[in-house]
Amino acid sequence: MQVPKGRSFLGAVSEDGTRCVSRPRVARRAKNEILTGNGMGEESRRWPFTVADLLRSLEDGLIALDEAGRILWVNPAAQALIGTCEGEAVGKAWTDLFVGDPPASSLAAALQRESSVCFSARPRHGGRGPFPLCLTASLLRNKDGAPIGHLLVVKDLRPMLRLLDELEQSQRRLEEQEVELKQFREGRLGELVGISPKMQTLFQLIRRVAKSDATVLIQGESGTGKELIASTVHGLGPRRNGPLIKVNCAALPEGLLESELFGHEKGSFTGAIREKPGRFELADKGTIFLDEVGEVSPAVQVKLLRVLQERAFERVGGTRTIRVDVRIIAATNRDLQKALQEGRFRDDLFYRLNVIPITVPPLRERKEDIPHLVAFIVQRLATKGGWPPPTVRPAAMRCLLAYDWPGNIRELENVLEFALTQSGGRTIQPADLRLRLAPTRETPEDLTLVTLLEERERQAIRTALGRCGGDLSPTAKVLGIGRTTLWRKMKRYGLFNDQGDICLVSKMKQGNVPRSSDASFPTGTGKRAA
Missing domain, CATH: 1.10.8.60 (Helicase, Ruva Protein; domain 3)
Incomplete structure (x- = not known):
């Protein structure tokens, strides 16, 4: 190789930077310049970045260790994760940087198996408290293949855990929606059953109400399922994991009801041998269901009003104010509007309870x-x-x-x-079937179930004929039977006059209605309503 005139010979470096001749120190410096691009013209660079740029830009942390497990080098991402700078970390044992003493045997296993190994750890520093990390330990080898240390790849597991949590929540929501869809097709909402328009409207209201934390007042006749509706509202709401405490206000006398709702202190009355928490305390972070709230006495109504307003009360015989976080659902089969007019129920308590009214239709x-x-x-x-x-x-x-x-x-x-x-x-x-059939003026003691059914059927046909203007085809469609079947039933029940015209006033008396074992009720026996 010829040296240009006026220049001194420093050494030679191969094109890939791996071999050098003469003056090794200077050659190594030249090699550095080739790799980093320092001191070279833009036209001589093979890439617009260096290896150092790559290591600096990685989002995963990198920690280089010697064979004894001491830290040699830490990239910026690892410094941010472990909460310490490179100057403080270099020379320390890698286990000093983490909480919980990660198993050093993991590194030994990686060395023995000449493979990578993964385990979790938590950083000791950073001022934010420990959080989960994943360390991947790999062997470092020299050009001859001999182990010279380890490389730890540090990953922050928090984003992954957040994604997993979101995935689990999405999966739960999907499962809940699948259950809701199945129940909707079956005409159900939890344990509630109904395909009628009134019940479907009620189901929609319950789903909306369950998402809020507002007080609910359920009104309906006895036996319509008010307690079941309260349980459904609680089960679909954000307090589903909290307690649901049920109290039948009509089953307890005034003095006992107050103690049951608000609790009592030891010695507050005869027989109070120990303190007892009330139902409102037990329902903290959950829901309390007050059934038959219309039966509550005026004295207890005053205390209930305060709980509704402030979510605070004192036990019977106590002076310490107790505060609770509770949702209140009340129910009654009484006409509270009438009770308001008669002065048996407080106006202010009614308005506090009646934030979201739910009326349950009778069967x-x-x-x-x-x-x-x-x-x-x-x-x-x-x-x-x-x-x-x-x-x-x-x-x-x-x-x-x-x-x-x-x-x-x-x-x-x-x-x-x-x-x-x-x-x-x-x-x-x-x-x-054991049904309570009440006799009417037209059908006294000789009333049977068959005659009752036939009378109901005759009345249904007359009503439908009146609504359809006497037209048989739409009447049969309304009743869900065929036109020929309708004509036959009308003839049997005397709904035609002597000239063959429709007569909505039947000539037959109930006692003369012929009995038929195959009489059918016009609403059908199980077809799903539209």
Whole structure:
């Protein structure tokens, strides 16, 4: 190789920078310049960045260790994660940087197996408290393949854990939506059953109410499922993991109810041998359900009002104010508006309770739900009693549809349980049903279930004819039967005059209505309502 005139020879470096001749120190410096690009023109650089730029730009932390496990070098990302600078870290044992003494045997295992190993650790410094890290330990080798140390790759696990948490939440929401969709198709919301428009509207209201923390007042007749609605609201809401405490205000006298709701101190009255927390304390971070709140005495109403306003109270015989974080759901079968007018219920308490009113329709106003309720209740009772799922004969279903259910769903459950016992867990017949049939002026003591059904059917046909202007085709469509079937039933019930015209005033008396074992009730026996 020729040296240009006027220049001195310093040495030679191969093109890839791995070999040098003469003056090694100067050659190594030249090699450095080739790798880093320092001292070279832009046209001589092969890449616009250096290895140091790459290591500096990595988001993962890198820590180089010698064979004894002492730190030789730390990149900026690792410095940020472990909460210390390179000057403070170099020379220390790598285990000094982490909480919980990560197993040094992991590095030994990596050395022995000549492979990488992963384990979790937490940084000791940083001032933010420990957080999870993942350390990947790999062997460092020289050009001859001999181990000369380790390289730790440090990863912050918090973003991954956040993603996993979001994934779990999304999975839970998806599962909840799948359950809701399945229940919607089956006409259910939790343990509530109903496909009627009134119940579907109620279900939508319950879903909206459950997401809030507002006070709810549930009103409806006895046996309509007010307690079940309260449980559903609690179960769908953000307090579902907290307690649901139920109190029947009508089952306790005034003095005992106050102690039950708010608790009492030791010695506050005869028999108070120890202090007792009240139901409001037990419901902290959850929900309290006050059933039959319309039966509460005026003295207890005053204390309830304060709890509703301030979520604070004192135990009976105590002076310490207790504060609770609780959602209140109340229910009553009383007409509270009438109680307000009569002065038996406080106006201010009513307005505090009636933030979100829910009115439950009686069963007689949603008879299209009866077949679905029957299937649900019978299946539950059969499972409880260890019987195979029984069937309900169409005639029995017509009896259930014709009945007005003054006791609502509670009465339906009792009737079905009795029928299931009577039938021995097999097919439920009309004779297995124990229904309270009240005699009317037209049908006194000789009233039978069959004549009642036929009278209901005749009235339904007359009502439908009146609404449809006497047109048989739309009337049959409204009743869900064929036109020929409608004509036959009208003839049987005397709804035609002598000239063959429609007569909505029947010529037949109930006592003369022919009995037929195959009479059907026009609402059907189980088709899903539109």
